[in-house]
Amino acid sequence: MPQRHSILAKLAGRTGRRLVVLGPLLWLAVFFMLPLLETLQVSFSVAQRSIPPYAPLWGFDEGGFFTNFTLDNYGLLARYWQDYIGPAFNSIRLAFFSTLVCLLFAYPMAWWIARSTPKWRVFLLVMVMLPFWTSSLLRIYALIGLLNPNGFINGMLMWLGVIEAPIRMMQTDFSIYMGMVLTYLPLMILPLYAVMVRLDDDVIEAATDLGASGVQIFWTVIFPLTLPGVIAGCLLVFIPAVGEFVIPALLGGPDQLMMGKVLWTEFFRNRDWPVAAAIAMLLLAILTVPIIYARYQDGRVDDKHEKETGAR
């Protein structure tokens, strides 16, 4: 009875898989869902000067069960939307272009690493990951030392006689993007590498044999096959980049107010945790739409793949 056997095996496989998934699920519930729900709750609370600095949303007192629910925090954001839409746009633009530049640099680098001999591969991967071993803050300060008007690069260029007066690099878009790309590049390289290293050389060979040009091979064979890595890398870079606070604060000038700073101001300066929470929730909602869309696309590719190969 081979039929029945395979059903049993399938069932056992499914239970096993569920058990394996349970760990990460628990982790997500405790460290992601609970804080998220807490933030959601704070966003509907009334701010007051106490520990913590907002009134409880619900509870029991002498009068019995009470609730203290307000939509005012979201109302304030709606009323003063001009103050928030600009920084939101700045942050998304910064994240978008940082992701784009990271992708343009990371793609050939990841390809080169994936095509190296296994020995070199390890060395190059370590080189990519090495910066993670020092504090990102230290690296930003090192960058400041390089880019300052009296810093290393200007000093070098002036000593060589290439320029006469220092070039202004700090507090410009250039310094912000330098910081962003330096910090986030490894997050783009690693998922790309993971996909590329598994890429079957035979596929490329077959395309060449069938007379495809280099450009054709790239766009019709290599790029579609590495797309999951591209999507994963873009998400890994884009999401933290939107909330980036430190890099624009240290490397940027006064003209670019980012969402991270707006959140900081609400939290620390206005001491209005509820409004800060409301901004965080809205930002999350805006960001999850493209992510869910990307996941949905990803899922469809997987499903198709499953159907075509008939096994999983």
Add this chain to the structure above:
Amino acid sequence: MKPTIKYAAIAILASNIAYAEGQLNIYNWSDYIAEDTIANFEAETGISVTYDVYDSNEVLEAKMMAGSSGYDLVVPTGDFLARGREAGVYADIDLARLANIGNQDRQVQGLADAQLEARNAGVVYMWGTTGIAYNVDMVRERLGDNAPTDSWDLILDPANAAKLADCGIAILDAPTDVLPNVVAYQGGAGDTTDPKLFEKAGEVLNAVRPHLRYIHSSQSINDIANGDICAAIMWSGDAFQAAYRAEEANNGHVIDYSIPSEGTNLWFDLMAIPADAKNVDNAYKFIDYMMRADVAANNVNYVWYASGNQAAKASIDPEILEHPGIYPTEESQKKLFVVPVYDARLDRVVNRVWSRFSSGG
């Protein structure tokens, strides 16, 4: 490896001995105490001190507001202490338990008490002003010998700011230390709580914004010392730290600090005890120790801020005592004001004005 283990063991043993007299957890500003003060206190009392530092009132406040910070002694600035007291974060100080309370500068402590509307909120540790730090030569090169270095005009007049833009201007990222001064610059009272005056002050700042290099609270210390910027609205002690660094580096940059003639805000950092402190007795011992004339003088000679301690003046370096930027002259004292504690609504107005200024909106 072995010696390290041995030293670690000694350290653990030593800390166990110190535990006998108990513990004290202090949270203070970075670079805000003489290098040997804590060690001397430990040696004298046998109390084991854990000393942590912060670099902004906001960080301290958020930690205290979240509750159960674990600290026994913190040093907030006056308005932050007042807000914390409103929220029930801080305990009252029992002045009778402080033998050295008589050493305090009565005038300074009185001003702080008035701001806090309480006589037992905290003991003034240091106080200072917000003013203008500038690179003497770079400013003279661009604005001549009569550069208005003793006026907010140097930075807040767009004509001057435009001339200094190429060597770099920075402004503190601290709305409550800048906006009241802009109000004073326009002839208003710096201790105002009128939202309209702050809106107007925002317009003055917006006019010089195109000429600013950045708005940041701590970056300017290094930058002005290195000659990367040439003028900045700064806290007094930070400016002297920059001047000292430039002198140490011997890089040819001379940094000076002035209290603008239109007046500026006076602020106080006070030693205070959190309501949930566990080692209250030791916190009192520490405050009393810090108020001893020799200890207070030693701290001032290191951090270059004015002390809340009158008795210490006898042992303070004359260079500090006679500097009008640290201990203001009687003439400029008349123009100093204390910013009152804003309510939540005014906070929001002030911060909105500030956000629009810093984002150019």
